[in-house]
Amino acid sequence: MLDHTTRSEDFGYTLLAQDGAARLGTIRTPRGDIRTPAFMPVGTVATVKGLYPEQVKDAGADILLANTYHLMLRPTAERVHTLGGLHKFMRWDGPILTDSGGFQVMSLSKIRKVTEEAATFQSHLDGSRHQLSPERSIEIQCLLGADIQMQLDECIELPASHAETARAMELSLRWAERSRAAFEANVERGLARRGQALFGIVQGGVEPDLRRRSAETLVGMDLPGYAVGGLAVGEGQEVMLRTLEATVPFLPATKPRYLMGVGTPDDLIAAVARGIDMFDCVLPTRNGRHGLAFTWEGRVNLRNAKHADDPAPLDPSSTCPAARDYSRAYLHHLVKSGELLGGMLLSWINTAFYQELMAAMREAIREGRFATWADETRVRMARS
């Protein structure tokens, strides 16, 4: 689809208000604006699990995420490109962010080898061998037509030594340069345009000096946005937040900041308080499929027998019909019976709740009462 467009609009970020370190902003893309702080529902293999695209949009999501690793294996980037790009394929006309594939190579594939040149791995689907270089990752993301693309980075497992963390971080910096050059080359050959944006990823594990070096070097490349990667891999919230505090101050106020793979409602609030603008996570849909609902009164486990006779909905004041119109007793019955509709309704409810949460954060920042709102919300959510 992109081949036929002659849009002149560019990618950009506007900081609208700041409240402490928390930021209210807008990311402009040729496919529409993204209100930040923003939560991106995850459409792993070109579908947000259990939801129709209209439901994701109506829930208030401005952008969603899709996974390069999964899509390169099936249905393949070339096929999606031939079919008109990812937006048309999955019927989502808003912005899409794709990751680089690096994280799933680490977490899903059977055998992998990382060299200066590329990551080599075997598909978790059929064992076939694949190579993912910075150039190939960007080519895939351009073939998919992603509006926001991520540099390839090396994700290491934590804990790791300072030396090993430094090695992977330095490699990721060199891959950032190669990713940028590859993106420019794709613009030249007409596979991408300047309204699409390539984000750098700050690495460096939980080492403040490495995080700073990574951030400063990436900022020197003047990329349109920066992610904080390599967190939410088991280090715990406290360490994650400390690492954010050691990273965000080195990122420019003029660019969006994206914390990858995070998190719980509490994580989101804490990270927004530290200056993060964008998030993605599978929790809303994964927990939904497992019978767990997120609400303003905390998590609700619909498997619990106490819901069996409860005619009340999960949240009568919700903007989501599923939270408003179905009884807890019915949701309990569906979950206990293993019915598709149970996972559908709870994934919908959670996806809508995450968007409500982001909207409430944006409102609180706009009104300069984010810290108070955050305290009250944490107390409220901890009640149940």
Add this chain to the structure above:
Amino acid sequence: MLDHTTRSEDFGYTLLAQDGAARLGTIRTPRGDIRTPAFMPVGTVATVKGLYPEQVKDAGADILLANTYHLMLRPTAERVHTLGGLHKFMRWDGPILTDSGGFQVMSLSKIRKVTEEAATFQSHLDGSRHQLSPERSIEIQCLLGADIQMQLDECIELPASHAETARAMELSLRWAERSRAAFEANVERGLARRGQALFGIVQGGVEPDLRRRSAETLVGMDLPGYAVGGLAVGEGQEVMLRTLEATVPFLPATKPRYLMGVGTPDDLIAAVARGIDMFDCVLPTRNGRHGLAFTWEGRVNLRNAKHADDPAPLDPSSTCPAARDYSRAYLHHLVKSGELLGGMLLSWINTAFYQELMAAMREAIREGRFATWADETRVRMARS
């Protein structure tokens, strides 16, 4: 809910047109009219698998079916009653038909014993022991609040001897009398009202003389509707149709006729041609979950690799958004990836197709061209 109503409307059937043996009609119920020939989507455990109730309604369904056997075990009829009845529980305000539970006792439960008094069986869920008598079956259906209720019958496996078939048929006739008495008693005690209807079930296997005796005896009871049971259990279409031809002539023109558990589009056309008004079957949703679509051009197996690069929708002229707006390539991808959305879309498509099929049959009968329409449709569906 029913306790609070003072509706005076009654149950009734109006024959609007006849074309050969095919009938166009309307079943009136206090919860709304049912256009016949009608196909009832199956909401086994109070959910049509993979569909929101709004989708079932929008697809054109006037009535749906729910299973007494499943609901009596979980969440239990008493619980559904306390929660306000099945309509409120599953958010379906149109008519609901419940079966008697007899068929699933035969097909699903582990141990069963049938006596004059009742069927005794062990739950397939937890092995707990239950008894289903005509009185208890009707009580459950009244507790659920079903608009159309079915007598308890004994379903035997085919092939069976004439003597064994006769024995089960005679027992089912006695159970019909007891079911009717139980329904009347529930009206007396306020658990049912006269706008709800109890249907008799013609049994007799594939024996014309037994089918005739069963039909004539039931007609003597002057019930508001009659089902043909014990078919579609592996006897093959030809035998099923021959049995219909030996049964329907003994049913009154003034009452609706329901062929239980049938069937494929071709089965429905052939049975309507023989005077049947109502159907139910799990095929649309079950096949949908398995990647099979029903279309006017026949069945389409979306697992087939030939769809991988096909940007065309399943049916651009469909009334169903899922058939119209999603490419075959995307459906193929979802099915191959085992994604929830694949089953959701295909169940929706098939549910809508079955309603389109019934609407087309009603139109053809109204215009007196059913036989021609049936021939053309069969040819068209056999093409792919």
